[in-house]
Amino acid sequence: MLNALGLMKERRFLPLFVTQFFGAFNDNLFKQAMVVVAVYHIYHNPQAEQSFTALATAISIIPFFLLSALAGQLADAHDKTRIIRIVKTAEIGIMLVGGGGLLLAKAGHTQIALVMMLTAVFALGVHSTFFGPIKYAILPQHLREDEVLGGTGLVESATYIAILTGTVLAGFMKVEHAVIGTLVVAAIGWFAARQVPSAPREGPPLKINYNPFTSSWRLVSATMHIPRLFLAICAISFFWTMGAVLIVIFTPLAKNVLTADKHVATLLTALFSIGIAVGSVAINSMLKGHTSAKYGPASVLAMGLCVILFSILCKTWPPAEPGHYYTWIEFIKMPRAALVVGALTGIAVFGGMFVVPLYAFLTTTVSKDQTARTVAANNVVNSGAMAIGALLVQGLSDWARVTPANMLYVVAAMCPISAWLAWKLHRACD
Numbered sequence: 001m002l003n004a005l006g007l008m009k010e011r012r013f014l015p016l017f018v019t020q021f022f023g024a025f026n027d028n029l030f031k032q033a034m035v036v037v038a039v040y041h042i043y044h045n046p047q048a049e050q051s052f053t054a055l056a057t058a059i060s061i062i063p064f065f066l067l068s069a070l071a072g073q074l075a076d077a078h079d080k081t082r083i084i085r086i087v088k089t090a091e092i093g094i095m096l097v098g099g100g101g102l103l104l105a106k107a108g109h110t111q112i113a114l115v116m117m118l119t120a121v122f123a124l125g126v127h128s129t130f131f132g133p134i135k136y137a138i139l140p141q142h143l144r145e146d147e148v149l150g151g152t153g154l155v156e157s158a159t160y161i162a163i164l165t166g167t168v169l170a171g172f173m174k175v176e177h178a179v180i181g182t183l184v185v186a187a188i189g190w191f192a193a194r195q196v197p198s199a200p201r202e203g204p205p206l207k208i209n210y211n212p213f214t215s216s217w218r219l220v221s222a223t224m225h226i227p228r229l230f231l232a233i234c235a236i237s238f239f240w241t242m243g244a245v246l247i248v249i250f251t252p253l254a255k256n257v258l259t260a261d262k263h264v265a266t267l268l269t270a271l272f273s274i275g276i277a278v279g280s281v282a283i284n285s286m287l288k289g290h291t292s293a294k295y296g297p298a299s300v301l302a303m304g305l306c307v308i309l310f311s312i313l314c315k316t317w318p319p320a321e322p323g324h325y326y327t328w329i330e331f332i333k334m335p336r337a338a339l340v341v342g343a344l345t346g347i348a349v350f351g352g353m354f355v356v357p358l359y360a361f362l363t364t365t366v367s368k369d370q371t372a373r374t375v376a377a378n379n380v381v382n383s384g385a386m387a388i389g390a391l392l393v394q395g396l397s398d399w400a401r402v403t404p405a406n407m408l409y410v411v412a413a414m415c416p417i418s419a420w421l422a423w424k425l426h427r428a429c430d
Contacts, residue, residue: 012142015195020135022189024159028166030098033178034117037105040262054248057390063125064383069215071130072376077206080134080199087131088193092186094123099179106175137371138199149360156356157280164273171266216380223377231425232361233378237385238418239355242411244389253404257314261325275348283353291360296422299354304415306346311408313340
């Protein structure tokens with residue numbers, strides 16, 4: 001069996017790896033630049049900042065809910081590589097619109113800038129909807145069965161390293177440089193996509209249903225009757241519901257609770273990417289290439305304990321002087337800073353250990369001509385769960401006045417449910 005890192009020498013894996021890496025990088029470079037501009041320059045109200053972040057999250061999720069079924073059908077019915085190339089060409093146009101919005105926001109034209117930026121967020125959601133099923137479904141077509149978990153772990157860890165680098169650079173780059181960067185990276189991704197080997201349709205011809213509602217219903221119904229797919233998708237969905245809550249609250253929490261500047265907020269957000277990448281690689285090593293959920297319950301329960309610790313640390317954090325935000329140097333000198341960094345890293349590492357094997361279940365449980373539709377069915381359910389998570393934050397914030405630090409307890413309360421689902425999945429596969 002090839003060591004997972006040995007796949008990086010193979011043309012059947014490396015171009016896809018590079019393409020998805022730069023796609024995730026660009027997505028997060030733009031989105032983090034947009035959030036930083038909105039939170040630190042446009043809005044000056046904690047509730048408005050959290051509402052904008054929730055709105056942007058919801059807009060990015062809508063395409064997954066509406067178009068995942070179509071994306072999965074198209075990927076299983078046509079050459080996956082051809083779709084990748086079309087999607088990467090579209091990314092260049094999306095970044096032109098989003099970059100224009102960032103430049104207008106800096107110039108003070110906030111209304112038209114917000115429209116352009118949110119339009120780009122929606123378009124990036126469409127981009128990811130069509131690319132997402134392929135980046136996992138193409139692996140069983142190009143890799144051997146005993147390489148799929150390793151390949152999935154590399155793709156997942158690289159995705160979060162890309163999120164890390166995109167997020168960090170967005171927090172430190174000038175707006176003009178971020179705009180240029182997104183266009184250059186889109187061009188690199190386009191070129192890498194040209195090198196991905198062909199992945200033609202397998203199995204009988206597929207009649208495509210273009211109705212987003214009936215196709216989604218039929219796709220999910222056709223997938224969820226398989227017990228271990230049902231449990232894997234439910235567990236992943238609970239994980240991303242928790243993820244949606246964390247995504248929505250984190251930047252406002254860093255600014256208004258930890259009273260840190262945008263550079264600290266960016267670097268703390270990046271810790272999630274480092275941790276999930278570490279967890280993705282660690283679980284592959286622990287499982288030795290075998291797809292299993294046996295470490296899932298313990299991983300997500302440990303994640304919940306880290307969330308509780310992080311919430312306690314936030315509640316007892318000494319705020320900066322009014323009108324001042326901690327710089328990175330000031331932040332790391334605080335007595336509890338190491339504990340905050342440790343708790344955040346723990347959340348991400350244990351989260352990565354929990355979710356990566358679940359994605360491997362999606363592509364190894366069904367035949368190769370159904371993998372893209374299986375991943376798409378998962379994306380439909382996941383997007384619905386993430387939308388619920390974003391709406392939950394909005395509702396608890398607006399109606400119950402739940403603070404971001406207390407919102408973390410909502411995440412912790414969901415961890416035992418995810419652990420139970422992972423335990424059921426492990427039992428079902430024994």
